[in-house]
Amino acid sequence: MKVLVVHNRYRSEQPSGENNVVDQEVALLADGGHRVGLFEKRSDDIAQMSLPRKAIVPLQVPWNRAVRAEFGARLRVDRPDVVHVHNTFPLISPSVLAACADARVPVVATLHNYTMVCPPGTLYRDGHVCTDCVGGKPVAAVRHGCYRDSKLATVPMAASLVANRRRWWSDVTRFFCISGAQREILVRAGMPSDRLVVKHNFVADPGVSRLGEGQHLLFLGRLTKEKGVGLLMTAWDRLAAAGGLGLPLVLAGTGPMQDEVARWAAGREDVEYAGLCSKEQCRELTSRAAAVVAPSAWLEAFGLVVVEAMAAGVPTVAAAHGAFTELVEDGVTGLLHRPDDAGSLADRLREIVAAPERNRQLGEAARRRYERDFTPAVGLDRLITGYEVAVAAYEGVAAS
Template sequence: MKILVVHNRYRSEQPSGENNVVDAEVALLRSAGHDVRLFERRSDDIASMSLAGKVSVPLRVPWNPAARTELASRLRMDRPDVVHIHNTFPLLSPSVVAACTDAHVPTVATLHNYGMVCPPGTLYRDGQVCTSCVGGQPVPAVQHGCYRGSRIATVPMAVSTAVNRRRWWSGISRFFCISGAQRELLVSAGMPAEKLMVKHNFVEEPPVRRELPGEHVLYLGRMTEEKGIRLLMQAWPRADVGMPLVLAGTGPLSDEVTAWAATRRDVQYLGLRTKEECRQLLARASAVVVPSVWLEAFGLVVVEAMAAGVPTVAPAHGAFPELVDAEVTGLLHRPGDVSTLAECLRRIVAPARNQEMGEAARLRYEKDFTPSVGLDRLIAGYQAAIG
């Protein structure tokens, strides 16, 4: 099969789960013998643009005719069997959908977030879950400046969401939702249910897995409010788990986390770590904690923990209830609740139960999240679009 992957890569200064997923899928497809070609833009390139070029970027977010023209040329030249669109913000725009429609090429799109119904794609505002724009026009997003806290910065994204919604829905043959929870919300917002199929992200077999009892509880992710790091800082002193908390990652709250960790002997903040270092931390973990307060469309670190044979503590909302089998592969706490998070942290490190949960988590990974499962679902989606 000849596949053209369309993606706007996020800035390299911030680790991107979406970039990692795209790279992993491309490598997987190529290893299976498929001819995969790329049509990409890189957000890193904005920094080297002229002043006029930088000023024009927001104007091209809703519609970039140059991207449409260039993709149309590639489609004529490469003649792919299917096009797979990932991210189009900010340098590609939904004009690439029009190019595929004009060329009569079957097209699929992975929905990595909630951008179809929420301009910033997060469903999160002022410290809580927000669905004000779901099922309607994105006026509230502009009123509240939901993207980067700026009304001006939010306008191009809101305009793109409003004017291109029907183009996406009619021009894409199949949408890959990365969780059932995401699909359910998008269907409730009016997206065509028959075009939405669930395709969980997969995780490669880790080079190391947990073999000995864990040494620490691990938080692995961005240091941001929506990821629940402040909630974790409140819950940890109450948990009294008897082993250290290790924090790895970076973000806007890094200084706050550093200051807090310095006051506690049972907390170690490592900052940003390499992929290999993160794998080693996972393999030595008693449990992974993912205390997100927003509605995650997926939870890649949960599946990475499963692959390493490590159970997870996560909130009972978003994609987590379908990723974490409560009381089997991990524990679910009440979203945003300090006391139930602390209780789950305390319970999950109990030795006998912890070992059982870790083994069950590994079995769940082998059943649902391996590369072979991911490849089967990718090809099934492509064939459905072509059909």
Template sequence: MHVLVLHNRYASAQPSGENKVVDQEVALLRKAGHRVEVFERRSDDIAARSLPAKAALPFLVPWNPGVRRELATRLRAGRPDVVHVHNVFPLLSPAVLAACADAGVPAVATLHNYTQVCPPGTLQRDGRPCAECVGSTPLPAVRHGCYRGSRLATVPLAVSLSVNRRRWWSGVERFFCISAAQREVLVRAGMPAERLAVKHNFVPDPGVRRAGDGEQLLFLGRLAEAKGVRLLMAAWDELAASGGVGVPLVIAGAGPLEREVAAWAAGRDDVRYAGLYDTAECRRAVARSVAVVAPSTWLEAFGLVAVEAMAAGVPVVAAGHGAFVELVEEGVTGLLHRPGDAGSLADRLRRITADRSRNQEMGRAARRRYEQGFSPVVGLERLVEGYRAAIAGRSGGGDSTPPPVGTESLGGST
């Protein structure tokens, strides 16, 4: 199969699970013998642009005619079987869908977040769940300045959502939702249910698994409010006040709360701020952990770090909402805490470290869950089946309606 992957890469200064997923899928397809090309833009390149070019960028977020022309020319020359769209913000824009239509090439799109119904894609405002724009106009997002706390910065995203909503829904043969929880939100928001299929992200086998009990609790990810970093610090302070749990907390990552986290960890024996790990360091750190902690306050559409932990045979302590509810089986592969509740999180951290024998049972169950639902073999099968369904739907050679969520063919276990 000949596949063209479209992606606007996020800035490299901070961890991006989305960049990771795209790279892993490209490598997986190529290893299986498929021809894969990439059409991409990089947010890192914005800094080198001239001042006029930077000033013009917000106007190109909803629609970039130059990208449409360039992509349409490439599609006509290369004739891929299918185009796989990932992130289009800010340098590609939904104009890529028009280019696919111009060339007559079917498109699929992975929905990595909630940008189809929420301008910043988080369904969160001021650290709390928010659905004001879901199923309606995105004016509340502009009023509240939901993107980067700026009304001005939010306007291009809100305009793009408003003017391109129907283009997305009609121009994409199949949307890949990365969890059933995400799909449910999008269907409620009015997206066409018949085009939404669940395809969980896969994770490569890390090649290293936990041996023994583990030596630390690990937070691995972007240091941002939505990821529950402040909630974790509050829970850890509560644990420390009662004598701790016998292992240190390691926080690895970068983001807007980096200075706050570093200051909080400074001079403490029970906490270590490790900065930004590379891929190999991440895998080793996970394999050394009693548990990986994912206390997100927003509704995670997937939760890649939880599956990375399971791949290494490590249980997870996660917020009991969003995709974590379907990824983590309570008491079997990990523990779920009440979202936004520091006391509940502290309790689960205490429990996950208290019984080492039970912890090891959870780790073995987590590894089995990974092998059954999130391994490269499973990921490749679901990806290729989705492509074939999109191609058949465009050509009229098959039923383009996705199978029900939870089926073996595409939905998998949820």
């Protein structure tokens, strides 16, 4: 097939799982013999813009006429079978959907988060899960300044949601949800259920698997409250006060809480803050882990770190909500703890290391689940099937 991928890259200073997913899918399509093009804008470029140009960026979030024209010209040259949209914020905008309608090209879109029903896409506010805007207008998001804690910064995203909701829902032939949990929320919000299909992300085989019982417990990701870092610190302190687990906790990543985490870890033998690590270092840390910890406070739409652990034959201790409940089978491929409950998290961490033989069995079952559902081969098959169904559905509507 001939595919044109649309993506606004997130800033490089913040590691982005979404950027990685897009890069891997583009490479997967090319390696599979498909012709794939990329229409891309980079948020990094905003820093180099003049002040007048920067001032215009928020105004063009809902609709960018220049990008519509640019993308329309690209469509006339490439003439793809299907356009695959990932992220359009802030430099692309949903105007690309109009260009696709003009060129009569079917569109599929991967929903990596909840931006269709929540301006910041997180369903998280003030330390708790929030669904105030789901199924209605995003008034609460503006009132609370949900994006970057700023009402002014939230307005363009809220305006785009309101102005383009129907266009998304009518002009996109197929939406790829990255979990059943995400799909359920979007259907509840009123999105067309017949256009929403679940297509999990895939993960490349790391080429290494865990040997032995593991040398540490591992948190790998952005250091933020919504990722459950504070909860993990509280749970770990409780375990330390009771004598510890005999294994250190390693935290790898950066984010708003990195200074707090560095201070907390300083001088301790049971905690190591590894900072921002390369992909190779992350694979190595994962392969040496007794378990990966994913204590997210928000409703994760997927959970790449969980599947990356599966690929290495490592079990996960994760919060029992969002996509984690379908990725981690409690007691089979890992353990689930009660969300936002430090005591429950501490108990499950203690349990995951208490019985090495059971831990090994959990890791082996996790690897089998990876091989069944999350390999590149499975990912390519589901991706191409989704494209073919979208093209057939679009042609069927056009013919009628």
